[in-house]
Amino acid sequence: xxxxxxxxxxxxxxxxxxxxxxxxxxxxxxxxxxxxxxxxxxxxxxxxxxxxxxxxxxxxxxxxxxxxxxxxxxxxxxxxxxxxxxxxxxxxxxxxxxxxxxxxxxxxxxxxxxxxxxxxxxxxxxxxxxxxxxxxxxxxxxxxxxxxxxxxxxxxxxxxxxxxxxxxxxxx
Numbered sequence: 001x002x003x004x005x006x007x008x009x010x011x012x013x014x015x016x017x018x019x020x021x022x023x024x025x026x027x028x029x030x031x032x033x034x035x036x037x038x039x040x041x042x043x044x045x046x047x048x049x050x051x052x053x054x055x056x057x058x059x060x061x062x063x064x065x066x067x068x069x070x071x072x073x074x075x076x077x078x079x080x081x082x083x084x085x086x087x088x089x090x091x092x093x094x095x096x097x098x099x100x101x102x103x104x105x106x107x108x109x110x111x112x113x114x115x116x117x118x119x120x121x122x123x124x125x126x127x128x129x130x131x132x133x134x135x136x137x138x139x140x141x142x143x144x145x146x147x148x149x150x151x152x153x154x155x156x157x158x159x160x161x162x163x164x165x166x167x168x169x170x171x172x
Contacts (some may be wrong), residue, residue: 028081046129087110096144111156
């Protein structure tokens with residue numbers, strides 16, 4: 001069962017030693033399906049609109065005291081994008097400044113291999129979600145650090161795919 005209410009408030013919010021708010025996000029992804037239903041190697045990522053305007057980004061939000069980074073990444077993907085999946089190994093950590101508030105943040109990003117898309121989710125009335133190609137997502141994503149995380153994800157998945165193909169070839 002999935003909770004259909006977003007967490008609110010900052011009383012459980014984590015801050016680093018320099019006083020920067022710590023946020024965690026994820027890049028929800030999947031592989032397109034071929035016409036016969038088998039998975040292809042074409043990667044799609046899910047972007048969402050921000051709450052205040054139609055700028056596009058990946059799900060992210062505050063990392064709270066009662067959860068791990070991975071739990072926070074999954075929670076944000078459910079609350080903001082309405083997707084559930086497997087949180088994979090961290091893509092990295094970025095320090096960035098919020099243009100809106102002029103404050104510094106520490107952000108962590110994770111890949112999320114999507115297993116389920118929810119029909120109902122907490123922020124569905126204030127956000128749009130859109131599956132798109134990596135190139136399209138890179139073009140519309142508003143945050144440089146999320147684009148860097150996307151590049152790392154693509155590099156990682158490409159490397160894994162090449163490794164699998166080499167293993168298959170060596171067995172033949």
